[in-house]
Amino acid sequence: MKKFVVLFLSLAMIFTMMTALAEGKTYTAEEEAAAEKYNVTLIYSNVFNPKEWNYKAAELFAQAVTERTEGHVTVEFHGLNELDCYRDSVVHAVNGDKWIGLEEPSLFADWVGDCAVLVGPMLINNDEEYNYLMDSDIVKDVLDRLAEENIHILDTHYSFGYRSVVTNLDIHTPEDLKGVKLRSTTSSLFIKTIEALGATAVPMSFTECLSSISSGIVDGFEGSTSTLAGAGAPYELVKKVALTNHFIATRWLFMAQDVYEEMPVKWRDILDEAALEFGMWEQTSCADDEAIQIEKMKTEAGVTWNEVDIDAFTKACDPVYDWIVEEYGADPELHQKIVDLINAFRASK
Numbered sequence: 001m002k003k004f005v006v007l008f009l010s011l012a013m014i015f016t017m018m019t020a021l022a023e024g025k026t027y028t029a030e031e032e033a034a035a036e037k038y039n040v041t042l043i044y045s046n047v048f049n050p051k052e053w054n055y056k057a058a059e060l061f062a063q064a065v066t067e068r069t070e071g072h073v074t075v076e077f078h079g080l081n082e083l084d085c086y087r088d089s090v091v092h093a094v095n096g097d098k099w100i101g102l103e104e105p106s107l108f109a110d111w112v113g114d115c116a117v118l119v120g121p122m123l124i125n126n127d128e129e130y131n132y133l134m135d136s137d138i139v140k141d142v143l144d145r146l147a148e149e150n151i152h153i154l155d156t157h158y159s160f161g162y163r164s165v166v167t168n169l170d171i172h173t174p175e176d177l178k179g180v181k182l183r184s185t186t187s188s189l190f191i192k193t194i195e196a197l198g199a200t201a202v203p204m205s206f207t208e209c210l211s212s213i214s215s216g217i218v219d220g221f222e223g224s225t226s227t228l229a230g231a232g233a234p235y236e237l238v239k240k241v242a243l244t245n246h247f248i249a250t251r252w253l254f255m256a257q258d259v260y261e262e263m264p265v266k267w268r269d270i271l272d273e274a275a276l277e278f279g280m281w282e283q284t285s286c287a288d289d290e291a292i293q294i295e296k297m298k299t300e301a302g303v304t305w306n307e308v309d310i311d312a313f314t315k316a317c318d319p320v321y322d323w324i325v326e327e328y329g330a331d332p333e334l335h336q337k338i339v340d341l342i343n344a345f346r347a348s349k
Contacts, residue, residue: 113328
């Protein structure tokens with residue numbers, strides 16, 4: 001109970017701070033007039049279901065923006081893969097559509113190759129490290145280059161744990177994954193990483209994953225604790241988690257740069273504040289909830305977690321960064337720059 005009280009108070013403080021920031025800003029008569037004349041509906045699409053943090057955060061963000069702009073910026077949210085998702089969602093922004101998406105950052109690599117390096121395998125250990133990287137000049141430079149491709153990143157904090165291998169098998173080393181078929185997203189980075197881990201990648205939407213496990217098309221998936229505990233109760237089908245923690249489970253909130261720039265500054269400020277607010281809300285809420293979900297799945301469903309040979313998996317994933325350079329033209333020195341940045345941050349703690 002104490003944890004929930006602390007969480008509630010923390011979220012209340014965030015909301016109060018955001019509201020104070022918005023209320024504390026003043027706008028010129030010209031800016032106020034522009035805001036009053038402006039109206040837009042932004043379609044917001046993602047693949048997630050109502051039990052997942054990305055869905056919850058997206059729904060809250062859509063409601064908050066619509067209410068705080070008094071309907072001048074209406075965000076119409078669609079989850080459950082109802083509308084375009086994954087790369088198709090990013091294309092909407094590139095094309096200048098009135099669209100908001102929440103997608104895995106490597107999907108932006110078709111436009112700026114360094115995006116795939118930022119979220120490459122075996123790179124980040126915790127949210128503090130991830131946030132430090134996201135606040136760095138390295139990432140600012142990448143976001144500036146995405147803006148040149150008409151992709152405006154509203155926020156990078158929509159993360160929900162770390163992705164591990166989930167099957168009914170005992171997995172400790174890359175050799176244990178030989179011949180094992182794992183569901184993958186359509187992201188080329190995910191496919192290459194699953195193959196580097198030792199498994200066979202089978203790309204599909206997660207909405208197809210559980211039936212594919214039941215029918216033997218795949219042996220499991222790689223995903224976060226919240227996904228394992230989520231809709232459809234995947235933990236009833238797969239009960240062994242190998243703690244590879246090979247990816248941070250994160251999404252970036254984005255829209256078209258030109259649509260963002262044409263928005264009056266008053267509404268743009270509210271959009272920016274809500275994007276950060278609910279990104280941090282998701283990250284914090286998921287981290288606090290993860291231990292509860294793990295204990296519940298252990299005691300009620302017999303799910304087990306085991307440590308793996310991290311050094312072996314890290315070495316196995318090294319070629320993925322060479323592939324990123326070849327496939328996307330990414331900076332060949334960027335991976336080492338990030339490693340050095342994170343190692344320096346760790347040493348400072």
